[in-house]
Amino acid sequence: MPSTRENIIDFLYDVKSTAFHAKRDKEILDKYPFNPFIRPGTSLGDAADWQGALIGHALPGGIVTRGAFEELAAEIIDRLTKIVASAGQIQGLWYDIHGAMCVEGIDDVEFELLRRIREVIGPDVLVSASMDLHGNVSRELAHQTDLITCYRTAPHVDVIETRERACRNLVDLLARGSKQPFKAWVPIPVLLPGEQTSTRVEPALHIYDAVPKIESLKGVIDAAIWVGYAWADEPRNRAAIVVTGWDRTAVSSGAESLAHTFWDAHQNFEFVAKTGSFGECLDTALSSSAHPYFISDSGDNPTAGGSGDMTWGLTKLLARPEFKQASGPTVIYASVPGPKAIQVAIEAGIGATVTVTAGAEIDNIHAGPITMTGRVHSIKHGDTHARVEVVLQVGSVFAILTELRKPYHHESDFTELNIQPRSADIVIVKIGYLEPELYDMAADWMLGLTPGGVDQKLERLGHHRIRRPMWPFDKTFEKQPDLTARIISPSNEPLSGPDE
Structure with missing residues (x-):
């Protein structure tokens, strides 16, 4: 970062583990906002035996200390280990994350935590992630999940709906007894603040309106668009598309369609207000x-x-x-x-x-x-x-x-x-x-x-680790970005191929 230290990564206070207000075990099912649809007596509640490990929510701001992350991550791993030992095995895991947490010394912390979780639950357990659309989806994170979705509104008025979709997709996938679905991932070289990508106004309005249309295609389970997190400086920070489903051609074409819809409008994003x-x-x-x-x-x-x-x-x-x-x-x-x-x-x-x-x-x-x-x-x-x-x-x-x-x-x-x-x-x-x-x-x-x-004027913050070229940091591109879909291998297979 520049010596002026204007970027958030440089000067904000360290977030301690106590800032996450952790809930554990039955506290999660009793007090987490999603419990209306997974408690007994509801379709999802009766479809599976839900058990909580640990959840935590901190007010955003600053880098999480490595010690705080290791403390909470270790407790999650310990509790999952006990759940697995008690149950003999588990069939699925719901991974509910924001997607833009910054931790000292770790660039892609949501992937790193899930990598550790996989060491406990194994590569064949189905993982369904729900995220904020301002989170970041790296190729590695997409690989470690089997299903991954995010909000479709900003401001976020579909939080509960998104979480329910992630859980329902997981239960449906388990009920099929099938192998992991195909995942098509497309990174897009655009990094904008939420105030320029609100779904209240164009072009985000028509971009996100296209998501349900892709999701409705035969052979598609879910479609999602992330705009990424603009105020951190990591290689993963950028917009991304993931489409998941049973038909490889459908998920690939669907992901590419959404990517082109997004890129075609990249110069039209404006602030949501005067x-x-x-x-x-x-x-x-x-x-x-x-x-x-x-x-x-x-x-x-x-x-x-x-x-x-x-x-x-x-x-x-x-x-x-x-x-x-x-x-x-x-x-x-x-x-x-x-x-x-x-x-x-x-x-x-x-x-x-x-x-x-x-x-x-x-x-x-x-x-x-x-x-x-x-x-x-x-x-x-x-x-x-x-x-x-x-x-x-x-x-x-x-x-x-x-x-x-x-x-x-x-x-x-x-x-x-x-x-x-x-x-x-x-x-x-x-x-x-x-x-x-x-x-x-x-x-x-x-x-x-x-x-x-x-x-909001991102260029003043001194990003130097994001992938370039990146709009709006770069106003001209020597060539059109590669918006072809990358088929991400299942989580129980090695990840291969280039990151781009």
Whole structure:
């Protein structure tokens, strides 16, 4: 990475094993969101004896320490070993992953974990993976799975549907008693942020509309398109197609059709909303009659992997003269972590005026810690992510401070803090495209092209390990990319042939 250390890989904090909030054994079946369709009394629940090993979900951001990965991976392997020993053998495994985790010293961690799992369950056990479409599918990962699928919407409103599809495909495959199906994989030299590939708008809308059409072809089980993860710098980061099925010709032609549909539109991807600098967004919001007017402070979006503790946006906001007085336009800003600021506010109590310093403990590249004097508007304890939240009113700005970083995606995230986003003039959130609840609340919105670890202007981040040429890093290609389907050998056979 460049010496400016602007890329997320360089400066974000290390993610520890405790950040994954692991669940084990029956906890998984009881509390995981997918349990409505695998519990007893449902078609999938009665089709198999489901047993949980370990699942964990961490708020995105930063490199997972090697120690944290090894700790959790070892526990997964240990629990699977015991399950296999108790059952004598297992027939299938559901591998539910995001697909873009970064771990110290490992470039393709989802493959590496599955490789270790295969050492326990064996090469013949059928594995069905479900993923986020912002994950990465390397040739090696495709090889180690028998079935692999991903979301078809962004924002993701089909999470449960995708997980159910992965489980149902696995059960159906086991019921057939057949060998592993064919898998056609096509890598595409495109790497774009989700905010340019939202299925709300073209061209992603028509690209993803083509997926069910391919899946409906005779001899095809599943079809999937990944756009990849744009803010890491690994050789696997790029778009990809996988089509799975019983008919080799059908899966190959289907994968190539989707690949060409994607590539033919690669120059047409645009942002999902009006964009501008932070200042331009504020100017537009102030002149607009649409309220609440939402602004995405996108460069520090924690759900995309940003540190969440940048103060750049809040610093710029509080410097504006329009918001200096309490009588100014009402603005909500979410959020900046500040454990010490939280403690000061708690000790002073609601209604007190305090001076606190917060933020920039992790990412201080663009702005340092921010010092503010304001009135403590509200305090909330017990949030899953933030732990403790404080709202500080500075002029007409209601700034949310947190003990630990937190994304703000739901109306209740605000109302539980005694602030009403629907009544505000401007709501600023560290996010990319607006999640569904925010999108529905917004009278209008803009995507702020702000700096940070998940900068939407990818070329500023200094990628140097991705495969080149790659759009949009390279605007011209000496020759058309090879979009022929690569038939990936079954997981119980050696992987052979070139990676491209």
